[in-house]
Amino acid sequence: MSSAELNDDVAAWTESSLAVEGRVLEVVTAPASVLSTVGADVDPTAPEIVQLAADLVATMRVSPGCVGLAAPQVGESVKVFCVDVSEHPKTRDHHGTFVLCNAEVVESSRNEKAREGCMSVPDFTGDVKRATRVVVRGQLPGTGETVTLRANAFEARALQHEIDHCDGLLFLDRAAGAHAIHARKTYL
Amino acid sequence: MGAVTLHAITVLGHDRPGIIAETTAILGGLGLNLEDSSMTLLRGHFAMTLISAGDADVDTVEAALASLASGGDLTVSVRELPVERVADLAGTSWVLSVHGGDRPGIVSSVVSRVAEVGGNITDLTTRLAGDLYVLVAEVDLPKDVDSDALLVSLRETAAELGVGVSLHEVEADEL
Ligand SMILES: [Zn+2]
Numbered sequence: 175m176s177s178a179e180l181n182d183d184v185a186a187w188t189e190s191s192l193a194v195e196g197r198v199l200e201v202v203t204a205p206a207s208v209l210s211t212v213g214a215d216v217d218p219t220a221p222e223i224v225q226l227a228a229d230l231v232a233t234m235r236v237s238p239g240c241v242g243l244a245a246p247q248v249g250e251s252v253k254v255f256c257v258d259v260s261e262h263p264k265t266r267d268h269h270g271t272f273v274l275c276n277a278e279v280v281e282s283s284r285n286e287k288a289r290e291g292c293m294s295v296p297d298f299t300g301d302v303k304r305a306t307r308v309v310v311r312g313q314l315p316g317t318g319e320t321v322t323l324r325a326n327a328f329e330a331r332a333l334q335h336e337i338d339h340c341d342g343l344l345f346l347d348r349a350a351g352a353h354a355i356h357a358r359k360t361y362l
Numbered sequence: 363m364g365a366v367t368l369h370a371i372t373v374l375g376h377d378r379p380g381i382i383a384e385t386t387a388i389l390g391g392l393g394l395n396l397e398d399s400s401m402t403l404l405r406g407h408f409a410m411t412l413i414s415a416g417d418a419d420v421d422t423v424e425a426a427l428a429s430l431a432s433g434g435d436l437t438v439s440v441r442e443l444p445v446e447r448v449a450d451l452a453g454t455s456w457v458l459s460v461h462g463g464d465r466p467g468i469v470s471s472v473v474s475r476v477a478e479v480g481g482n483i484t485d486l487t488t489r490l491a492g493d494l495y496v497l498v499a500e501v502d503l504p505k506d507v508d509s510d511a512l513l514v515s516l517r518e519t520a521a522e523l524g525v526g527v528s529l530h531e532v533e534a535d536e537l
Pocket residue numbers: 291292293294335339
């Protein structure tokens with residue numbers, strides 16, 4: 175995929191367009207029920223959603239290695255998430271930092287299995303099969319503009335992981351098999 | 363050489379480097395072949411189960427493996443198994459995931475729903491970290507089982523337990 179296929183509006187988006195200061199929120203961990211609840215659709219222009227978008231980005235920024243964060247992870251059962259895979263070594267093409275509301279995968283292809291972690295499941299990692307090419311549609315917070323973007327490789331995986339969060343699903347729900355969940359710690 | 367005997371061998375206990383090397387060397391020395399084997403750490407404890415095939419008898423295998431248990435921190439058991447071929451079920455393969463707050467009865471309640479429809483669990487692991495309990499099982503369902511109905515009954519059970527459940531068909535990518 176050439177970078178010409180990136181969505182320019184999404185690639186150009188930064189949290190400064192929200193014009194509110196993001197606050198760092200506490201990240202909730204499983205088995206919190208909010209993580210297993212389907213998030214509600216939102217009005218992307220509503221002030222509280224604009225604030226939430228800024229908060230998600232701020233919280234992602236202060237969390238080492240964090241490439242995405244969804245509203246249920248900060249205790250809000252709504253369909254909003256942020257992503258930024260620009261610093262990750264498995265990334266090919268990317269749109270930098272962005273937030274999407276009410277996002278859904280409209281096309282997907284080329285499944286690949288890889289190991290995922292999640293700030294809300296700190297003690298485990300899991301092997302999950304996901305599409306390496308996706309088309310995602312959603313709305314930008316603030317303007318409410320509907321955008322459709324093509325993503326590949328790690329950005330595609332991050333988008334599917336965050337959209338799953340908004341649907342009340344964790345990577346645990348997509349374990350590839352009985353031996354696909356791994357403990358991060360050794361018990362001594 | 364007489365009829366091939368199958369043995370089920372388990373080795374459990376304190377983990378240290380070299381247990382598998384030692385076990386398999388002893389079995390190899392008896393002329394036994396490893397058929398299926400599985401080894402993992404359960405809460406840090408070494409746990410290995412394997413099936414060996416050969417013409418040694420149980421007492422011989424047990425005596426040969428006794429050195430493994432001599433340190434007192436490993437338990438070894440050897441049982442003879444009847445030779446049988448499990449017929450392949452003409453069915454479908456699924457992955458069942460359950461996660462939620464730790465509480466008694468999660469495994470038994472969930473697997474009961476699977477057993478009720480004649481589903482066979484072919485592989486299962488459970489893990490506990492903090493308060494989070496995770497069960498992942500691979501399940502073979504007979505062809506005539508309505509997987510949607512099974513998911514409904516699994517969800518009812520999961521709701522009673524306050525945990526989440528997912529059921530996905532395994533699709534193999536033919537290459
Ligand atoms: Zn996550």
